[in-house]
Amino acid sequence: MAGVKIQAPKGVSEYVPPRSKLFEFVRECLINPARMAGYQLMELPVFEDTELFTRGVGESTDVVSKEMYTFTDRGDRSITLRPEGTAGAMRAVIEHGLDRGQLPVKIWYSGAYFRAERPQAGRYRQFYQVGIEAIGLDDPAIDAEVIAIADAGFKAIGLKKYRLDITSLGDAHSRAAHRVDLLKYIQGLDLDEATVARAALNPLRLFDDKREEMRKAMAAAPLLMDYLSQESREHFEKVTSYLDALGIAYELNPRMVRGLDYYTGTTFEFVHELLGAQSGIGGGGRYDGLMAELGGQELSGIGFGLGVDRALLAAEAEGVLAPEGFLSDLFIIPLGASAMVKVLELAQELRAAAKSVEIAFGDRSLKAAMKAADKSGARYVIVIGEEELNSKSVELKNMNSGVSVSVTIDSLVNAL
RNA sequence: GUGGACGUAGCUCAGCUGGUAGAGCACCCGGUUGUGGUCCGGGAUGUCGCGGGUUCGAGCCCCGUCGUUCACCCCA
Numbered sequence: 184m185a186g187v188k189i190q191a192p193k194g195v196s197e198y199v200p201p202r203s204k205l206f207e208f209v210r211e212c213l214i215n216p217a218r219m220a221g222y223q224l225m226e227l228p229v230f231e232d233t234e235l236f237t238r239g240v241g242e243s244t245d246v247v248s249k250e251m252y253t254f255t256d257r258g259d260r261s262i263t264l265r266p267e268g269t270a271g272a273m274r275a276v277i278e279h280g281l282d283r284g285q286l287p288v289k290i291w292y293s294g295a296y297f298r299a300e301r302p303q304a305g306r307y308r309q310f311y312q313v314g315i316e317a318i319g320l321d322d323p324a325i326d327a328e329v330i331a332i333a334d335a336g337f338k339a340i341g342l343k344k345y346r347l348d349i350t351s352l353g354d355a356h357s358r359a360a361h362r363v364d365l366l367k368y369i370q371g372l373d374l375d376e377a378t379v380a381r382a383a384l385n386p387l388r389l390f391d392d393k394r395e396e397m398r399k400a401m402a403a404a405p406l407l408m409d410y411l412s413q414e415s416r417e418h419f420e421k422v423t424s425y426l427d428a429l430g431i432a433y434e435l436n437p438r439m440v441r442g443l444d445y446y447t448g449t450t451f452e453f454v455h456e457l458l459g460a461q462s463g464i465g466g467g468g469r470y471d472g473l474m475a476e477l478g479g480q481e482l483s484g485i486g487f488g489l490g491v492d493r494a495l496l497a498a499e500a501e502g503v504l505a506p507e508g509f510l511s512d513l514f515i516i517p518l519g520a521s522a523m524v525k526v527l528e529l530a531q532e533l534r535a536a537a538k539s540v541e542i543a544f545g546d547r548s549l550k551a552a553m554k555a556a557d558k559s560g561a562r563y564v565i566v567i568g569e570e571e572l573n574s575k576s577v578e579l580k581n582m583n584s585g586v587s588v589s590v591t592i593d594s595l596v597n598a599l
Numbered sequence: 600g601u602g603g604a605c606g607u608a609g610c611u612c613a614g615c616u617g618g619u620a621g622a623g624c625a626c627c628c629g630g631u632u633g634u635g636g637u638c639c640g641g642g643a644u645g646u647c648g649c650g651g652g653u654u655c656g657a658g659c660c661c662c663g664u665c666g667u668u669c670a671c672c673c674c675a
Contacts, residue, residue, distance in 0.1 A: 190648095190665085190666070193665090193666070193667095194666095194667095244673095245672075245673050245674080246673080246674080249600075249673090250673075250674090267674095267675085296675075298673090298674080298675090300600090300672090300673070300674080301600070301601090301671095301672085301673095302667085302668085303668080303669070303670075303671095304668075304669070304670095305674090305675080306673085306674070306675080307675090310675060311675085312675055314675095377672085381672090388673095391673090392672095393670095393671075393672090394671090441674090442673065442674055443674095459669080459670090460669080460670065460671085461673090461674065461675080463674060463675060464675070465675070466674085466675075488675060489675070490674090490675030491675080492675070493674095493675055494675090516633095516634080518633065548628085548629090549633055549634060549635095550628095550629090550633095550634075550635080551627085551628085552634085552635090553634050553635040553636090554635055554636085555635090556634085556635065557635040557636055558635090558636095564634075564635080566633065566634065568633065569633095570633080578634080580634070580635090582635070582636085585635085585636085587634085
């Protein structure tokens with residue numbers, strides 16, 4: 184009778200209790216620093232016009248050329264499930280004219296993203312990110328702040344075993360000059376077909392090849408850092424000096440490669456030590472041409488995307504537990520049908536007073552209800568039956584110490 | 600997209616050279632009157648991922664498929 188079992192689509196990440204508690208904690212940690220710095224929420228669609236990504240992210244990127252979930256809707260429009268957040272955020276900023284108001288525009292967002300890749304540890308087809316964008320400011324101090332906000336998020340989670348890689352991709356002139364020399368260098372190498380194809384799309388990608396022989400082959404390749412214009416170099420030096428002042432450790436990594444075409448200038452990546460092949464827990468950088476490319480004002484911008492799934496994996500690898508603040512304050516056990524009404528009322532009242540309350544539902548034995556109270560992790564438990572309804576007082580039991588004290592029902596709020 | 604490993608109760612796994620399945624944990628009930636965590640007793644649970652093949656007979660062998668996982672590619 185029962186049909187074939189329906190499973191979640193391949194490679195999606197989903198979180199159910201008890202692990203979802205840690206997910207909630209991790210995501211909150213990553214969002215909060217942005218709020219504390221005056222960034223405001225932007226709630227965006229998960230699907231967009233396909234062209235937004237081909238134009239914004241770049242057709243030469245793997246993300247766009249082979250990892251997008253694209254479909255045609257009923258109006259014959261080409262729609263794509265967002266593979267990243269920045270392009271959509273820029274589109275919304277332009278569409279709502281935020282770029283014509285006070286600058287910088289500082290926003291944060293969080294949600295699901297989609298990439299049709301082969302799943303792997305820390306790599307999912309639907310995954311979660313927290314991102315921020317600061318638009319309309321060239322000040323290197325904002326670069327440092329953006330990086331500091333990401334770092335604060337990881338620290339809030341309790342992560343320790345990660346490092347920050349940072350580099351500068353310079354401006355268009357710097358990159359063009361470097362590209363000529365890099366291509367010349369690459370032509371002198373004996374490469375396989377696939378690698379030649381990659382080099383044609385974006386020669387910088389070869390710096391990221393994990394194969395030992397390629398690492399050796401690229402060891403003497405010209406570095407973009409050596410081609411930076413005076414202006415780019417000064418900007419970058421200020422960014423790093425600010426990070427020094429903030430006590431944020433970083434590693435200059437001139438071979439760092441980012442997968443999205445819009446990056447310019449300062450770029451960075453947070454890498455966790457315990458994560459395996461998919462070790463990047465967050466990354467970002469400047470995208471000084473993106474706004475104009477998408478039809479907006481000629482404004483520079485900088486932002487990041489932090490991987491909630493990977494940060495969670497990192498937290499687990501480091502033994503971080505969800506804090507106790509996620510447990511209930513009180514667990515109420517009604518005894519007998521007449522007590523339930525009072526219990527529902529009481530719970531409503533206490534919750535309105537910001538106390539978290541759980542109720543033992545169902546007609547189960549007191550012993551079973553106590554066990555449920557124990558497992559819920561609630562701090563206190565009370566039983567409400569005939570006696571309590573008459574006396575208007577309850578035994579407030581501390582589940583940790585096992586000690587209980589008698590308090591009136593009216594004074595419960597204060598006792599918790 | 601390419602390559603390797605794996606797929607047995609909710610979870611972690613065992614299952615000898617093929618003879619129609621087991622453990623631990625979790626879960627439920629109980630250990631006499633309304634208070635959990637330990638202990639004791641009892642209990643439910645599986646189309647052995649799915650489909651096909653070989654065989655008298657397959658969880659164990661073969662093929663396919665779906666999924667998981669690890670790496671490459673790529674990236675959060």
